Amino acid sequence: MKLSTIIITYNEAPNIERCIRSLQQVSDEVVILDSFSTDRTPDICRSLGVRFEQKAYLNQIDQKNHVLALAQYDHVLSLDGDEALSEELAGSILHEKDLGFPDQAYLLNRLSFYCGKWIRHGDWYPDWKVRLWNKHEAHWGGSNPHDRVFPRKGIKPKKLKGDLLHFTFSTLQEHQRQVKKYAEISATTYFGSNRKFALARMILSPITSFVKSYLFKAGFLDGRHGWQIIRLAMMEKYLKYKKLHQLQKIKH
Missing domain, CATH: 3.90.550.10 (Spore Coat Polysaccharide Biosynthesis Protein SpsA; Chain A)
Known part of the structure; x- marks a missing residue:
């Protein structure tokens, strides 16, 4: 084979x-x-x-x-x-x-x-x-x-x-750059598929991620690295919905 x-x-x-x-x-x-x-x-x-x-x-x-x-x-x-x-x-x-x-x-x-x-x-x-x-x-x-x-x-x-x-990333700065890039791509994808912005999602999605990953899945056990990861994961979720909102405002 x-x-x-x-x-x-x-x-x-x-x-x-x-x-x-x-x-x-x-x-x-x-x-x-x-x-x-x-x-x-x-x-x-x-x-x-x-x-x-x-x-x-x-x-x-x-x-x-x-x-x-x-x-x-x-x-x-x-x-x-x-x-x-x-x-x-x-x-x-x-x-x-x-x-x-x-x-x-x-x-x-x-x-x-x-x-x-x-x-x-x-x-x-x-x-x-x-x-x-x-x-x-x-x-x-x-x-x-x-x-x-x-x-x-x-x-x-x-x-x-x-x-x-x-x-993955050798430095925090590399990770931060990817978060911004992926948030842009996700927002553009959502916009292209006519997904509507919802303020509740922008607020609750990062919170849900924190509770699930950092608390329930024990991300805190990875120390400061675990905190960096969840902080930037929350930022990516927030930024993608913020960018989606901006794209939809431009459209209208």
């Missing part, structure tokens, strides 16, 4: 070699779709013998469905350029591969390294995501920029042992 790994990249020079090398035991091909990186990402990818393609970035879901279509084999593993397989997870994938991938979809548990610390609580861990599947039985969807894989109705994905290592 053959396995394709698909990756989208943009300026992932600090991470992409680690990502590719973690796949060497499990993948029969690695396909990278790059959004015309301006750093050394293309040179690093080509030096490691992967299949390297480039396409202008439209949105997250479009890019991931495009690279999915480039995969040669039916079974695909999807990673981002800042992710890598732990040894335990690579072993779990190899075991399923030796069995011929008896399940149609698999859940991988993502563990994030944030500003120098592994985050093990809150909404960030456990963080199960479908990242291995039969490409005829699932597709990328969701609401930009938050994409996800949707298996065909009736398919129950199997959880694999081991962690998908996610190397």
Whole structure:
């Protein structure tokens, strides 16, 4: 049984070699779709013998469905350029591969390294995501920029042992920039789908996030890092509704 790994990249020079090398035991091909990186990402990818393609970035879901279509084999593993397989997870994938991938979809548990610390609580861990599947039985969807894989109705994905290592932000400033960017994208997506602004959502959504993630899911156990994460998560929710309100005011 053959396995394709698909990756989208943009300026992932600090991470992409680690990502590719973690796949060497499990993948029969690695396909990278790059959004015309301006750093050394293309040179690093080509030096490691992967299949390297480039396409202008439209949105997250479009890019991931495009690279999915480039995969040669039916079974695909999807990673981002800042992710890598732990040894335990690579072993779990190899075991399923030796069995011929008896399940149609698999859940991988993502563990994030944030500003120098592994985050093990809150909404960030456990963080199960479908990242291995039969490409005829699932597709990328969701609401930009938050994409996800949707298996065909009736398919129950199997959880694999081991962690998908996610190397996120090195600094608080990087995280703050992404929060503002994602809030803009989400607001634009909502606006395009005619979602109406509601003041109650702008106020209650951040509060709900705080209670669920920081209190019930024990985000506070990650110390100051946990506080930074929930504070910026609340900010993103507030900003996206504020921006949606601004877009709708401009329209009228």
